[in-house]
Amino acid sequence: MADFNKISKKWRKLWEEKGIFKVSEDPKKKKFYCLEMYPYPSEKLHVGHLRNYSIGDALARFKRMKGFNVLYPMGYDAFGLPAENAAIKHKIDPEKWTLDNIKAISEQQKAMGMSYDWSRKIQSCTPDYYKWNQWIFLKFLEKGLAYRKKSSVNWCPGCNTVLANEQVEQGKCWRCKSVVEQKDLEQWYFKITNYADELLNDINKLKNWPKRVKTMQRNWIGRSEGVEIDFKIKNSDEKISTFTTRADTVYGITYMVIAPEHPLVKKLVKGTEYEEKINKFIEEVKKEEISERIDETKDKKGIFIGKYFINPFNKEECPIYIADYAVMEYGTGAVMAVPTHDQRDFDFAKKYNLPLKVVITPKKKLLKEDEMTEAYIDEGILVNSVQFNGLDNKKAIEKISDFIEKKGFGKRTINYKIRDWLISRQRYWGTPIPIVYCDKCGIVPVPENRLPVLLPKDVKFSGTGNPLETSNNFVNCKCPKCGGKARRETDTMDTFVDSSWYFLRYCSPEFDKAPFDKKAVEYWMPVDQYIGGIEHAILHLLYARFFTKALRDLGLCKIDEPFKRLMTQGMVIKDGAKMSKSLGNVVDPADIIKDYGPDTARLFILFAALPEKELDWNDQGVKGAFKFLNRFYSLVEDNKKNISLDKIDLKQLNSKDKYMLSLMNHLIKDVTENIEQFKFSLAISDIMQFVSQVGKYANKNINKEVFSELVKTSVLVMSPFIPFVCEELWAMVGFKGFVSLAEWPKYDESMIDEKAESSEELLDNVKKDIAYLLNLIKIEKPKKLTLFVSEKWKYKFFKELKKEIEKTRDIKAIMKAIIPKFKENSKTVSKLIPLIVKNPGRIPLVILDQNTEFNVLQNSKKLFEDEFKSAVEIVKAEDSKQAKAKNAMPGKPAIVVE
């Protein structure tokens, strides 16, 4: 058995020595940028990573062989919490921990045969990278895209830092799953909301992104059109504005709810009898806010604040409540309540005995308040709405919105769910925010020529507080403006900032005048294929889109969207569950590689499931892949002597040779199409079938040139999946150079002969039948074999069909005409008709010959004679009588042995 690990090491070394995967801009060649989401360098590579890279590498190799100039880089998302936590726990320098991990991981990636251009490796934790984070931050600041504000923020007590909205999942921290708290803090933000509209609209440009991801982004941006209406408060100069998408219901307003955090609440109740009660209520809500406020099934809780507002439409006075179901984060933090037409308002009104007023009713039956058991949210006609009565409610939204703007009650607005991106983090292992606070000058940006602001080494990791604050050299500095004493910003940037533009850096990783070289970016970008996990659907993928647009507006690049095509790989599961340490179902890729070699691991991963789908890891499947690999290898090795690289002499080919060449061209076609559509498992399945055919062929008297061509093709099309073994076989067959750089085979449509393929199958079947029969009657050496072929009813059928086809090409009509005449064979007939109608080339052949099978058998007489060492006679049974006499049935060759 071949030692696959030895083979892998040998080729890996050769690839590295020759640097064959290094690329540079070449305007003459078409580029292809293949990118995998760069990994966080944790201590070990897991199978999910392996899958990600196997998919990407197969595609990159395929495109390279297809003649593209392929940019396929790798780098590391090297800033982040685990490094810092390791520092606290094991007293290791986070930098050393990170760089050691990177070394180990890149070693594994190399061992797996990934064809990265390693000269473009980037690590986000090195100053030559994060300097440009700071540079971009300053540019954003100039443009007003970065700003500082005090606000209620998400605080993760587990990570001891604030989080962006996108990083909170169901009230919990995305990384450590701690319950997130709210805190009022002054923090740095990126103004992603400036791009909300463009980010939403441009989703339509992302034709080759999974629907799921696009939907998630749309929902996250959460655009809704409506009106903002201002309500005057009775006996006060204040007014409250509310946002609604249902302007048609304004005459049904019976009260208002505002969020407990709403800044007006304290003002309004100050000094009144309600003040104490309200403050108590707010405290209560705040306490339970985290877990319970999120729970939708919970009763809505609220309290009257002792104030009334005036509905500008009908001058009615209605009470103002604060309630936990109003949230400050959305709209204006206040809701005009229409209990008859909103379920939440309805529930609340019922609980606190607030009045109901119907303003929309179904056409058929007038809706009555006292009969309602739930809110009426469907379409209908306006009632109780003065001049708008009788209008269709959808039209009424427009009319009333016009009215609102005309009267100055409010204005049309568009609301988004997306918030600005909070990028400050109270942690050490990240990019320092290049800002200095001076008592005299205030917030002062560090000048561009003094970048990078380096992370200091003299810090203490105590586990509490931001370690950066322990470095006096770092914190205490001089104001760049006035030279006076100043304090440096100790917050670092969210690591998602690093990953928002790393794909641009790959284009010119050494460039030192800007984050990236505009020219290189113009050549390589956008990324043609991006591959990664679904978990980044609204985190990284949204941020990266935002960055690209913002950098474009800074004049740094020209593209609108960074990723042309996105593939989100499925999870790897085992025994029906996600791999996890607690379940004990973790597979270590290193073990698989050790036992079976890297190619087996790659082959199994790509074969076991389509890339987007979940992959169920099973060890038997791994063995199966290994078995195939061995079979493939020995097929070539055992037949080395049958290799001849001379040109095929087409005149010398027998039917079997032609058949194999047909299969081969068919294979190239299918595999190429399947790879282009990411259907790797199908491509591999095609190749497996082909290889087993080649194996059968190899046992025969073969044409050496044909055989060599078959082997060459198999090795070529298999090489994106199992590159090491294919390099070995390529060299074994006697080809020069690397198969990794060889040209992808082209197929010749004229060589694909489906007739030959099906004839070959027929012969195989007949041969099997003969063998079976001989075995049955225990005759080893028959004197003579007579094969009867009878096709009586089919012959009639073809004649009928020919007539019908001359009349029409409509399958339906033909079916209707013919099927009743062949009731007994209706199933076969209904299969044959569309086949023949759709492949007109076959009609004359089938009809004129009476039956193809006879001819095929006739032509292969010699083949049978050789095979069974006996005289063979092929007889066409002209009618069923003769056939029956010799035991031949319609539609099938019968065999008579003498």
Add this chain to the structure above:
RNA sequence: GCGGGGAUGCCGGAGUGGUCAAACGGGACAGGCUUAGGACCUGUUAGCUUAGUGCUUACGGGGGUUCGAAUCCCUUUCCCCGCACCA
């Protein structure tokens, strides 16, 4: 609740109107090789039947369109994922 995706043989998983009893792999069974096991090779693997390009039943359940449905439409059950009191 809203949105997205699923349900196929013993298993993983292809297949989106006719060439489908359904690729490929695994498992199981039988046979070959072998002292035996492993490895390897061949065949079988819905039921009946067979010397079969035969018949019947079948791609979660029910209904429909069609000469014809795993595939299209409607409906229903179940599962997974994302968002979540969004005004």
